[in-house]
Amino acid sequence: MSLKHGFYRYALAAALFALTACSWVDSYSSSAHQQLLMLEQLHLQFITDAAVTPVDRPLLRQEDSQIRQLFSQALNNSDTLRQDNLLVLKQNYQRLYAQVSSQDTALTPFAASVLTKQTENLYQQAINSEQQRSGK
DSSP, X not given: OHHHHHHHHXXXXXXXXXXXXXXXXXXXXXXXXXXXXXXXHHHHHHHHXXXXXXXXXXXXXXXXXXXXXXXXXXXXXXXXXXXXXXHHHHHHHHHHHHHHHHOSSOOOHHHHHHHHHHHHHHHHHHHHHHHXXXXX
């Protein structure tokens, strides 16, 4: 009898966990998709502007402020999976900003090209993740 009760308790716990896990991940969101596209565009523009000689520090600070604000908005309106994706993108951006702000020269064309490709690949993965959600 106790084995039967144990099985039912396990089955009930598994069902509750499955239902709860489903609620952690929202369905496709066109606004989240648009935020990713906007973040990618701003991030790539930042790389382009960081490669211009002489470096326009006020422009880069203005772009940084805009990018950080959009990341903050996106993170506040996201489920756990979106937050994980956004945090990877944000950390990538923060490393770039730290590198650019600590050097006196512009990014070299080669460095800008490599950073652009890496950034495009990261955003494409996040965008694909969003598009694979149900409800699209």
